Amino acid sequence: MSKIKLGFLVLGLITAGLTVYVVSLGVGARSDAKTERKANEIATKLNSYVQGKGTVPESLTAADIKDVPSTISYTKKTSDSYEFCVTYKNAKTFGGSLVSTLSTTAISRATGMPGSVSSGGLYTPSDGPTLYIGTTHTKGKNCQTVTNYYTNMPSIPDDYMPSPSGSSSSSAPSSSTMESSYCDPSGEYYTYVKDYCSGTTTSHTDLMTQ
Amino acid sequence: MDNESNKSQAPVPVVQVLSVSGLEYAMQTLMLAGWSISLVSLATSLINGSREFTTLTYPLSVLLVTLPLFAWLFIRLRRQEAANPAQKLEASRRRFAQLTQLVSFVVSVVTLISLVYYLMQIISNEQTGSVWKHVASYLVILVVAKAIFLYYWFENHSMKWGKK
Numbered sequence: 001m002s003k004i005k006l007g008f009l010v011l012g013l014i015t016a017g018l019t020v021y022v023v024s025l026g027v028g029a030r031s032d033a034k035t036e037r038k039a040n041e042i043a044t045k046l047n048s049y050v051q052g053k054g055t056v057p058e059s060l061t062a063a064d065i066k067d068v069p070s071t072i073s074y075t076k077k078t079s080d081s082y083e084f085c086v087t088y089k090n091a092k093t094f095g096g097s098l099v100s101t102l103s104t105t106a107i108s109r110a111t112g113m114p115g116s117v118s119s120g121g122l123y124t125p126s127d128g129p130t131l132y133i134g135t136t137h138t139k140g141k142n143c144q145t146v147t148n149y150y151t152n153m154p155s156i157p158d159d160y161m162p163s164p165s166g167s168s169s170s171s172a173p174s175s176s177t178m179e180s181s182y183c184d185p186s187g188e189y190y191t192y193v194k195d196y197c198s199g200t201t202t203s204h205t206d207l208m209t210q
Numbered sequence: 211m212d213n214e215s216n217k218s219q220a221p222v223p224v225v226q227v228l229s230v231s232g233l234e235y236a237m238q239t240l241m242l243a244g245w246s247i248s249l250v251s252l253a254t255s256l257i258n259g260s261r262e263f264t265t266l267t268y269p270l271s272v273l274l275v276t277l278p279l280f281a282w283l284f285i286r287l288r289r290q291e292a293a294n295p296a297q298k299l300e301a302s303r304r305r306f307a308q309l310t311q312l313v314s315f316v317v318s319v320v321t322l323i324s325l326v327y328y329l330m331q332i333i334s335n336e337q338t339g340s341v342w343k344h345v346a347s348y349l350v351i352l353v354v355a356k357a358i359f360l361y362y363w364f365e366n367h368s369m370k371w372g373k374k
Contacts (some may be wrong), residue, residue, distance in 0.1 A: 029263035
């Protein structure tokens with residue numbers, strides 16, 4: 001009986017150790033949740049500021065954003081771009097547990113379905129034209145460089161009036177004419193449309209989502 | 211009259227409901243399943259680098275509840291068996307012990323197949339991710355399932371051989 005009690009004592013000690021560890025993670029997760037809420041709040045204000053003014057603010061205070069925690073930092077790079085960093089105590093993923101790890105290898109392969117194990121199912125938002133705070137993040141500093149492409153996009157000519165049926169009216173320039181004017185390498189906006197002109201992107205929507 | 215005599219000779223089920231201790235064996239089996247699954251889940255999460263509060267809290271909660279209950283039921287039933295050795299041969303006890311043995315055996319075999327399959331995939335370089343993390347995850351499942359299986363295996367065989 002004493003061997004059994006010793007076995008349970010060992011299991012109890014392992015459980016106690018795990019409990020202490022998970023509770024300490026909980027304390028970190030609480031502060032991360034607070035940081036994430038504040039980062040989302042700031043992202044909304046920053047995005048509307050940039051869209052409204054057409055330029056990025058000098059600082060967060062200039063965009064009327066106050067009470068910024070030390071875990072969030074903002075650095076203006078150019079008049080059109082800035083870097084936004086959020087520091088988290090712990091990583092937050094879609095789950096790196098037994099199910100997500102083993103099922104995606106053994107089970108998915110056994111069923112013939114494609115699947116591979118990522119390093120914790122992490123999705124971090126990439127750099128883009130708007131600030132987006134992802135639902136998952138890595139431990140430590142998570143930075144995004146936001147470039148306001150929209151203010152630099154070539155505007156649609158005033159005389160371009162699409163007909164209700166979707167095709168352009170007779171007075172509007174044909175798409176090939178518009179393409180040739182925008183795809184002129186000496187043109188002002190060539191930098192922004194060169195991928196479209198070279199055929200890397202296929203539509204105007206692709207261009208907008210870049 | 212013939213009908214009456216046929217009825218009296220018909221086989222009668224020995225166990226229709228669980229006995230008093232049979233119910234305790236059923237509860238002990240459920241608690242064993244609970245803590246072993248949660249322990250494996252916690253260990254594999256930590257091995258695979260998940261240091262998230264949300265991922266770890268549920269299996270830890272299951273472990274915190276099921277492990278003490280299992281320990282209490284296990285010690286209690288062992289004391290009863292020591293006082294009354296005939297209880298070891300009770301149908302309910304044997305049924306749950308055999309069920310546990312069978313499930314742990316199946317889990318061990320499936321895990322072993324998965325481990326061998328994974329190692330073969332490494333040879334062909336078709337696997338991505340950390341090899342040791344995967345191997346360690348499989349080994350954790352194997353150790354827990356094998357420990358449960360071997361406990362009941364030796365217990366059954368010591369009973370068969372007349373040892374205590």
